[in-house]
Amino acid sequence: MIYTCTLNPSIDYIVQVSDFMYGELNRGERTDYYPGGKGINVSRVLKRLEIDNTALGFLGDFTGDFIKSFLLKEKIRTDFIEVNGTTRINVKLKSNQETEINGAGPNISDKDLQQLFDQIRQLQPNDILVVAGSIPASVPNDFYVKIAEICTENKVKMIADTSSQALKELLGTKLFLVKPNQHELGELFDVRIDSIENAVYYGKQLQQQGAENVIVSMGGDGAVYISDNNCFIAKAPKGKVINTVGAGDSMVAGFLTAYNKGLEQDDIFRYAVATGSATAFQADLCEKKNVETLLQLVELKKAEF
Ligand SMILES: Nc1ncnc2c1ncn2[C@@H]1O[C@H](COP(=O)(O)OP(=O)(O)O)[C@@H](O)[C@H]1O
Ligand SMILES: O=P(O)(O)OC[C@H]1O[C@](O)(COP(=O)(O)O)[C@@H](O)[C@@H]1O
Numbered sequence: 001m002i003y004t005c006t007l008n009p010s011i012d013y014i015v016q017v018s019d020f021m022y023g024e025l026n027r028g029e030r031t032d033y034y035p036g037g038k039g040i041n042v043s044r045v046l047k048r049l050e051i052d053n054t055a056l057g058f059l060g061d062f063t064g065d066f067i068k069s070f071l072l073k074e075k076i077r078t079d080f081i082e083v084n085g086t087t088r089i090n091v092k093l094k095s096n097q098e099t100e101i102n103g104a105g106p107n108i109s110d111k112d113l114q115q116l117f118d119q120i121r122q123l124q125p126n127d128i129l130v131v132a133g134s135i136p137a138s139v140p141n142d143f144y145v146k147i148a149e150i151c152t153e154n155k156v157k158m159i160a161d162t163s164s165q166a167l168k169e170l171l172g173t174k175l176f177l178v179k180p181n182q183h184e185l186g187e188l189f190d191v192r193i194d195s196i197e198n199a200v201y202y203g204k205q206l207q208q209q210g211a212e213n214v215i216v217s218m219g220g221d222g223a224v225y226i227s228d229n230n231c232f233i234a235k236a237p238k239g240k241v242i243n244t245v246g247a248g249d250s251m252v253a254g255f256l257t258a259y260n261k262g263l264e265q266d267d268i269f270r271y272a273v274a275t276g277s278a279t280a281f282q283a284d285l286c287e288k289k290n291v292e293t294l295l296q297l298v299e300l301k302k303a304e305f
Helices: 038-048 061-073 110-121 143-153 164-169 182-189 196-208 247-260 265-280 288-297
Strands: 002-006 010-016 030-036 053-059 077-082 088-094 098-101 128-132 157-161 175-178 211-217 223-227 230-235 299-302
Touching: 002 038, 010 061, 030 038, 030 061, 038 053, 038 061, 038 128, 038 247, 053 061, 053 110, 061 077, 077 110, 110 143, 128 143, 128 247, 143 157, 143 164, 157 247, 164 182, 182 196, 182 211, 196 211, 196 223, 196 230, 211 247, 211 265, 223 265, 230 265, 247 265, 265 288, 265 299
Parallel strands: 002 053, 002 128, 010 088, 053 077, 128 157, 157 175, 175 211
Antiparallel strands: 010 030, 088 098, 211 223, 223 230, 230 299
């Protein structure tokens, strides 16, 4: 079984304003509300790709209720822990540029954290757990490391898609997959990743630090995949970009879907890239048919290692 865990879910409030003017009254031309947070996006895309999964994490108040009922409508199994505060609303402003404001999120108590540990201790060998997104300020930065220890003990495969200090803490931890984007990887090693060569070099460092599979995503430029002694480089398909929020999460869901089907490494990566791009070309997250259309448009090559 696949589980996702989102410590800090959100409602993603997407507002389109042509020619946004700072300090003026701007009127939204189109507004959309989606459940967000990286693990929740992974769960939603997995479901669309016909992979059963359960979404875990913390939700609170009316924003939490919105997310729960949205996921229920999409027939996604959930087992969220109810917290006292209000689940955050993240603002995604689409104008000439994309601007994002991600909220801080509610306080999570020690009791809530213990409850989550208890849930994770119930997972079975060969289950997969995707921990994704930021760690709320009230939760220690090494929280994912503690989860990883439980996963290792119970032979659960752990995937991490996070950034900043939470990602730094995970260096040296055994992970099944880690998927930083180029900026997150650059921040991790205090460098600027502006070429495929750089992405391969630092991706390999991550592999040496304990990750079995590493994908470095590079937005419209595609991605790099490192596993065993193999390295693949993919160019993303070209298309009309509508909303890139959740593209990285979709990539993780695409990877898992293809891995679950037992595909070869190159085809797993092709599927992951197609899924990320399929989401970038939709207002909401992608559907299976969007992914299948893009599969043959992903240009992939094997690189010398
Ligand atoms: N502008 C784009 N055009 C085509 N594909 C895209 C675009 N932006 C993202 N993608 C696809 O989604 C994947 C993940 O995007 P990226 O922005 O790197 O991740 P994140 O959302 O984690 O920052 C990319 O590797 C690519 O396949
Ligand atoms: O937990 P964080 O780092 O604040 O990120 C949360 C945001 O990331 C998202 O999950 C999107 O992630 P990606 O664009 O990286 O795939 C949004 O749904 C959410 O608003």
